[in-house]
Amino acid sequence: MGALTGVPIVALAVPSPLDDALMPLHDHYEDEPAALVRTKEKRGLSRFRYHNAESFFESLDRGFYDRHDEMFYQSGIVAQLALSAHLLDVGLCCKNREA
Structure with missing residues (x-):
């Protein structure tokens, strides 16, 4: 299994009932549906963010905040x-758009 982690995994497009509903939006904004492509780099970024979320959650769990608005702010960071x-872990990627 370790040898497979370096190979990007591409999700196969399965037709969905939502495709017909979303297609006019894609056409209007001249955009394509998002692609799921898992890579080792994105999984590393995912792991880093997950551990940061754990750190913020631990401080919330222990009550390390002075005011309720700080608690809500930290909760938003965790979320x-x-x-x-x-x-990032499931491989959602977006194209870089030019402004």
């Missing part, structure tokens, strides 16, 4: 880091 770690 953002955890969500972006998951999306």
Whole structure:
């Protein structure tokens, strides 16, 4: 299994009932559906973000905040880091767009 981690994994496109509903949006914004491509580099970034989320969560769990607004702010950081770690891990990638 270790030899497979260096090889990008591409998810096969399976037709979905949502495809018909989303196609007009893709056409309107001249965009393509996101592709899932897992790479070793993105999994490393995912792991780093996940561990950062753990650190922020531990401080929340122990009550290391002075005010409730700090608690909500730290909770938002945990949620953002955890969500972006998951999306990187499953291989969600976006094209770089020119402004």
